[in-house]
Amino acid sequence: MSAKRTSIFENSLIWFGAGVSIAEILTGTYLAPLGFSKGLAAIVIGHVIGCLMLFLAGIIGGKSRRSAMETVKMSFGETGSLLFSILNVLQLVGWTAIMIYDGALAANGLMDTGSFIWCLVIGALIILWIVIGITNLGKINVIAMSALFILTLILSKVIFFDSGAVGMIADDSMTFGAAVELAVAMPLSWLPLISDYTREAKEPVKATAASAIVYGIVSSWMYIIGMGAAIYTGEYDIAQIMLKAGLGIAGLLIIVFSTVTTTFLDAYSAGISSESIFPNLNGKHVAIVVTILGTIAAIVYPMDNITNFLYLIGSVFAPMIAIQIADFFLFHDDHSRKGINLPNLIVWVIGFIAYRFLMTVDIIVGNTLPDMVITILLCCIVKKVIGNRR
Numbered sequence: 001m002s003a004k005r006t007s008i009f010e011n012s013l014i015w016f017g018a019g020v021s022i023a024e025i026l027t028g029t030y031l032a033p034l035g036f037s038k039g040l041a042a043i044v045i046g047h048v049i050g051c052l053m054l055f056l057a058g059i060i061g062g063k064s065r066r067s068a069m070e071t072v073k074m075s076f077g078e079t080g081s082l083l084f085s086i087l088n089v090l091q092l093v094g095w096t097a098i099m100i101y102d103g104a105l106a107a108n109g110l111m112d113t114g115s116f117i118w119c120l121v122i123g124a125l126i127i128l129w130i131v132i133g134i135t136n137l138g139k140i141n142v143i144a145m146s147a148l149f150i151l152t153l154i155l156s157k158v159i160f161f162d163s164g165a166v167g168m169i170a171d172d173s174m175t176f177g178a179a180v181e182l183a184v185a186m187p188l189s190w191l192p193l194i195s196d197y198t199r200e201a202k203e204p205v206k207a208t209a210a211s212a213i214v215y216g217i218v219s220s221w222m223y224i225i226g227m228g229a230a231i232y233t234g235e236y237d238i239a240q241i242m243l244k245a246g247l248g249i250a251g252l253l254i255i256v257f258s259t260v261t262t263t264f265l266d267a268y269s270a271g272i273s274s275e276s277i278f279p280n281l282n283g284k285h286v287a288i289v290v291t292i293l294g295t296i297a298a299i300v301y302p303m304d305n306i307t308n309f310l311y312l313i314g315s316v317f318a319p320m321i322a323i324q325i326a327d328f329f330l331f332h333d334d335h336s337r338k339g340i341n342l343p344n345l346i347v348w349v350i351g352f353i354a355y356r357f358l359m360t361v362d363i364i365v366g367n368t369l370p371d372m373v374i375t376i377l378l379c380c381i382v383k384k385v386i387g388n389r390r
Helices: 008-019 022-029 036-064 068-076 081-110 115-132 138-160 176-189 204-232 238-244 249-277 283-300 307-331 342-358 368-389
Strands: none
Touching: 008 138, 008 204, 008 249, 022 081, 022 176, 022 204, 022 238, 022 249, 036 068, 036 176, 036 204, 036 307, 036 368, 068 081, 068 249, 068 307, 068 342, 081 115, 081 238, 081 249, 081 283, 081 307, 115 249, 115 283, 138 204, 138 238, 138 249, 176 204, 176 307, 176 368, 204 238, 238 249, 249 283, 307 342, 307 368, 342 368
């Protein structure tokens, strides 16, 4: 019996849910010092760069029918890929905790029952999503995404048409390049996950394209909502904006369901990535454990500023995907039967260091794109040197 495959529409819904996120709205508020026009340009440029990388990463998994961390083996070998699988699980546990924390804090701002109660509610709903499973969400996802779409339209109207504020004055506390990098950071954080979903698609290339485009548009929209809220209302707390606008239950639904639909992907992919480390594990069971750990962490630890976390993710996964892009699209190499592909690991270390150095330089397109170009060029040089020796 053939495996059940997801349609282009179903993949689009998954990534619509990934884009509608309180974390993305909050990150958008950081861009307010640029002013609206420059901030908008930074958001668009950053998302074009990030979503192009997201598309290429998804194509690798879609065409090879492998999960994200299984595709990493194609560049770094069976043992070499374990480093990235472990780092990916750790960042996904971190994301699960951050998303639950942000969602609970915002929900509590609308209905004060205690943040820890909202952590438990959101955690329980994420577990329900995991139990239902990615290929069986179907009508549930259609209903949830339709509701989120309508409610975010209302939120946009409140911020951009009903606020009546003149707008804050732009300053130089954030550079344009840093803003672009913050916009790149969110799609980049999904790079180690997208193949977990495109591998299940009936038409991998079309589904990947739809996923990247839908996510890019929706994520940009969330950034703009956050930036607009800070500029036109002077309010950085999205729950307070909803409260002042009288959204009440509607606002609460936006917060809770956007958190669930996004964080579900983090927990689910943590489970899939764990199977690359320990093949005997059940990914769905691990995803539930990750959600429980994330819920506990969200209750115990404050997680108000995630910019350093985003930059750390970029420095790890930007050079990783650059090497994968070079191997898959340029060289057509598959090293998955090797233990460790040492040349690629060395190139990754150089790419990681280069990213951290580029963070100290203000580049108009951010530092992800230059770092990936450097890493791909290094791959070409190493390939040429090794080929000549052979």
